[in-house]
Amino acid sequence: MTASIPDLLLELPGWAVLLAVFLLPALESSAFIGFVFPGEIAVILGGVSAAAGRMPLPVMILAAILGAAIGDSIGYAVGKRWGDQMLHGTIGRLPIVRHELERHLESAKAFVRKRGPHAVFIGRFTAALRVLVPGLSGMAELPYPMFLLFNVLGAVIWATTFAILGYVAKNAWERVATDARDAGLALLGVIILGFIIAAIVRRRRERRLDRTKRS
Numbered sequence: 001m002t003a004s005i006p007d008l009l010l011e012l013p014g015w016a017v018l019l020a021v022f023l024l025p026a027l028e029s030s031a032f033i034g035f036v037f038p039g040e041i042a043v044i045l046g047g048v049s050a051a052a053g054r055m056p057l058p059v060m061i062l063a064a065i066l067g068a069a070i071g072d073s074i075g076y077a078v079g080k081r082w083g084d085q086m087l088h089g090t091i092g093r094l095p096i097v098r099h100e101l102e103r104h105l106e107s108a109k110a111f112v113r114k115r116g117p118h119a120v121f122i123g124r125f126t127a128a129l130r131v132l133v134p135g136l137s138g139m140a141e142l143p144y145p146m147f148l149l150f151n152v153l154g155a156v157i158w159a160t161t162f163a164i165l166g167y168v169a170k171n172a173w174e175r176v177a178t179d180a181r182d183a184g185l186a187l188l189g190v191i192i193l194g195f196i197i198a199a200i201v202r203r204r205r206e207r208r209l210d211r212t213k214r215s
């Protein structure tokens with residue numbers, strides 16, 4: 001199904017592509033569609049459509065920015081209002097997950113509270129975090145004005161970059177989409193590695209402090 005979506009988008013008239021460039025990034029984190037169809041592909045195809053003269057490039061960029069910012073704001077609101085209930089009512093019921101969920105969830109919330117602006121901004125550039133960070137920011141009660149500021153900044157850079165890449169690449173857009181996916185995965189890998197290293201360092205520090213207190 002996902003393989004046919006780009007072909008379908010490229011066959012649509014300019015106004016319909018513009019609508020998709022708005023809706024797909026908007027649905028990415030608000031409806032978790034980003035796990036199935038990353039929003040940057042729609043933005044890249046919007047740039048391809050603009051290069052074909054169906055719609056001005058700045059209009060495509062603006063639609064992508066608005067879709068990304070509005071969708072993430074909805075994700076934030078959903079996370080703030082229902083995030084804990086959704087997690088505990090779904091995967092939180094699994095025996096393996098139940099005992100660890102609360103501890104890791106609180107750690108994730110603490111991280112977002114501490115590094116919120118960076119998490120919101122950087123999360124925009126990798127699909128998995130782009131879907132999860134808005135809801136987690138709401139659950140962590142990150143102040144919305146701060147969330148919105150860094151969310152919009154990330155959306156502006158993200159939308160402009162991928163729309164221009166699609167505009168320049170034209171028929172070679174698939175290579176751009178593949179490179180974008182690989183870059184996003186690499187960024188996610190670096191972030192996960194950073195978390196692991198930070199956790200190891202923190203545990204060693206705690207053990208060292210415990211030994212010092214005992215001595």
